[in-house]
Amino acid sequence: MEELEEKTWMLMILKFLIILLTMINYVSSIESPEYRVILQYLESDVEIRLYEESFWVSAAVRNATSFEKSTKDGFHRVYQYIRGANLNSSQMVITAPILTTIVPGTHGPDCYVKFYLPAKYAAAPPLPKTELDLQFERWTSQCLAVKSFSGFAQDESIRNETRAFVVTLNKIFDGRTKILEDTAIFSIAQYNASSHLSGRLNEVWLNASAFAVEGCPSF
Numbered sequence: 001m002e003e004l005e006e007k008t009w010m011l012m013i014l015k016f017l018i019i020l021l022t023m024i025n026y027v028s029s030i031e032s033p034e035y036r037v038i039l040q041y042l043e044s045d046v047e048i049r050l051y052e053e054s055f056w057v058s059a060a061v062r063n064a065t066s067f068e069k070s071t072k073d074g075f076h077r078v079y080q081y082i083r084g085a086n087l088n089s090s091q092m093v094i095t096a097p098i099l100t101t102i103v104p105g106t107h108g109p110d111c112y113v114k115f116y117l118p119a120k121y122a123a124a125p126p127l128p129k130t131e132l133d134l135q136f137e138r139w140t141s142q143c144l145a146v147k148s149f150s151g152f153a154q155d156e157s158i159r160n161e162t163r164a165f166v167v168t169l170n171k172i173f174d175g176r177t178k179i180l181e182d183t184a185i186f187s188i189a190q191y192n193a194s195s196h197l198s199g200r201l202n203e204v205w206l207n208a209s210a211f212a213v214e215g216c217p218s219f
Helices: 002-029 067-082 155-172
Strands: 035-041 046-051 054-061 098-103 110-116 134-139 142-149 186-190 202-207
Touching (some): 067 098, 067 110, 067 134, 142 155, 155 186, 155 202
Antiparallel strands (some): 035 046, 046 142, 054 134, 186 202
């Protein structure tokens, strides 16, 4: 009986490892912005990454009342673009992450939902159809403070994660700069499709130029 239970547990562990490896291979096979880790704070799960130049297409959602709704609305426009709603009728493979940048404003935040352009389209991306109201963004090489979190990126979890991120960064960089939660511009990076129910990967991004980290560009 004990031997049977042990074999059952071994099979369950093996299945879990297979699923995990499949997920890792799936995420790593999708084109993403290139970066290298400059600093790593293991005790707080925070990294300072130096990202290379990257190109994005962005959908603005003004005076947003909900992160979830804004991301859904913006992604719908971006998805039409990558599936052929452009002047070349070009269809692009999906990249990761889907990024939602939250910019505080007087009448509510503006959200910018962004799709990372594959390298083959970066130099000359096809123009989107006018009704989609999309813009292109070129990011110069820059350092970002990054913290990962699991589960679905929802309104409440975003508030909790950004608040905790501010507290952590202010402790790490005490005396260098003070991050104010109400004025900081955060980006939420989502790496999984909505149909992916377990083992989800999300990240909070914040520009790290104010921290004067060695190895990062200064502006």
